[in-house]
Amino acid sequence: MKLAKSLQEIQPSYIREILSAACAPGVISLAGGLPDAKTFPLALMAKSLIDLPNQPQLFQYGNTAGYTPLLEHFSNYYQLPASHSSIICTGSQQGLDLIARSFINPGDSIVMEAPSYLGAIQVFGLAQANIESISQRADGPDLEELESCFATKDITLFYAVPDFHNPTGVCWSIDVRKKVAQLCQQYNVAFIEDVPYRELRFKGEFLPLVSSFCPENSLVLRSFSKIATPGIRLGLVTGRSDWIAPLNKVKQAADLHSSIPMQAVLLNLLQHDGFEQHLEVLRGLYSERYKALLDNIALKLPASCEVNEVNGGMFIWLSLPDCDVNALAQTALEHGVAVVPSSVFYQERENVKPALRLNFTNANIDELSEAIDRLAKVIEIHCK
Ligand SMILES: Cc1ncc(COP(=O)(O)O)c(C=O)c1O
Structure with missing residues (x-):
């Protein structure tokens, strides 16, 4: 069957496509917009899940x-x-x-x-x-x-x-x-x-x-x-x-x-009475991870890599010196760290600013530190 015209120009989601590569053993992913599964409020949901058959x-x-x-x-x-x-x-x-x-x-x-x-x-x-x-x-x-x-x-x-x-x-x-x-x-x-x-x-x-x-x-x-x-x-x-x-x-x-x-x-x-507390825990954890990511970037990446400080959410935007961010993201994956290049977030390719989106909610503090070690090597190769 011939593809509908509306679909012909749509790129598949880069993020969903690389998600399986990002999940390969040994790869630390800062690519997805994934919450940390360990924080899922399953204990708060358990009773209502058990009650469903009734x-x-x-x-x-x-x-x-x-x-x-x-x-x-x-x-x-x-x-x-x-x-x-x-x-x-x-x-x-x-x-x-x-x-x-x-x-x-x-x-x-x-x-x-x-x-x-x-x-x-x-x-x-x-x-x-x-x-x-x-x-x-x-x-x-x-x-x-x-x-x-x-x-x-x-x-x-x-x-x-x-x-x-x-x-x-x-x-x-x-x-x-x-x-x-x-x-x-x-x-x-x-x-x-x-x-x-x-x-x-x-x-x-x-x-x-x-x-x-x-x-x-x-x-x-x-x-x-x-x-x-x-x-x-x-x-x-x-x-x-x-x-x-x-x-x-x-x-x-x-x-x-x-x-x-x-x-x-x-x-x-x-x-549930415990839901507010769950949100507090989530915010506390993500805040710690955000700070750890920021500290690692300040310590290990060149000063030409700039971060927008954030007050919440799941992402930071790391602006890079002029370089091919698609190639950089590919090399990063080969070095065991998944990141998303800025190009996928722009509608008009000519206005793309070199940057990476980094997620700080899924990896733990040790993984975030290791991820930035790996990224530092890749940035050295690509951003001269
Ligand atoms: C800005 C924005 N809108 C919508 C969604 C989709 O969320 P949902 O899982 O509720 O479909 C996302 C998911 O990451 C998002 O970042």
């Missing part, structure tokens, strides 16, 4: 929008106004896909920061959207570029990850949040706020969602992969009900609904 009704077909008690929990927890609703998705990745399929026609223009989340580049690419890239600064998108883009082009939506961005770890300042919300309202651009790392803040003050400044102009995507486990594949989209309704329609055609037994398990987890 609840056959959970194994029946269910509502497309999700398991009603979980939807009610979200409605209360996130204090959704009466005019808003939610849909539970098979990971927030599916939420993104449902949004693209509901609101984008081939050729429509959408805005993303550059660099940006690879999974979103894939989704919007499959939807055949025309992606406008806006440069990212230390405190969020370049606002002048953003306004000029909104003012001169017909933009359907702006997709962004304001809390501990993937891949750079950047967290938008409060002023940028307010300004972006105002611009989205002024130019009638929908703001798609993807916040899978929001709860992983280990430093600095909590900041309001961008959507809290433009609630009628936005959709929020949440994920339970980083704070519970990725394997349960559960995410959430919230926003005004007339924007959630089309997502329901697309999801009916996509997979009818997400796993109801897993939604029941998630509800019990979120309501």
Whole structure:
């Protein structure tokens, strides 16, 4: 069969492709966006998992929008106004896909920061959207570029990850949040706020969602992969009900609904007395690993390798002197350390800045130290 046109130009995810190589014995992976499996709150989930066989009704077909008690929990927890609703998705990745399929026609223009989340580049690419890239600064998108883009082009939506961005770890300042919300309202651009790392803040003050400044102009995507486990594949989209309704329609055609037994398990987890403590432990561990990674970089890599300091999330962005980052990542793998080259996170190849995305949540402190020893050798070979 001939491939659909929409698929012909889509690159397979570099990260998913190298994941098996990154898991080979002896390789330390800083490549994936993996939480540490040892932190999975399985003990908190054990009772509800054991109870599942006593609840056959959970194994029946269910509502497309999700398991009603979980939807009610979200409605209360996130204090959704009466005019808003939610849909539970098979990971927030599916939420993104449902949004693209509901609101984008081939050729429509959408805005993303550059660099940006690879999974979103894939989704919007499959939807055949025309992606406008806006440069990212230390405190969020370049606002002048953003306004000029909104003012001169017909933009359907702006997709962004304001809390501990993937891949750079950047967290938008409060002023940028307010300004972006105002611009989205002024130019009638929908703001798609993807916040899978929001709860992983280990430093600095909590900041309001961008959507809290433009609630009628936005959709929020949440994920339970980083704070519970990725394997349960559960995410959430919230926003005004007339924007959630089309997502329901697309999801009916996509997979009818997400796993109801897993939604029941998630509800019990979120309501468990020990859940807050679990998040505290997670933040403490990731903060320690982040500091260890930073110290190792300062000690072992040349001063020309620069890191953006982060206050949370799972990644740092290591800027390198001019070099071929794809070749460097390949050599790194041969030297037993998996990293992701910056090129995979850019829509437009000509604007790629030489950098690596490094994950600090999966490897332990000794592994992080060894990984940077290995990376130092590779950088010496490639960045003269
Ligand atoms: C920014 C961003 N959005 C969405 C996702 C997908 O998350 P989920 O596992 O909920 O599908 C990821 C996963 O790494 C991500 O980094």
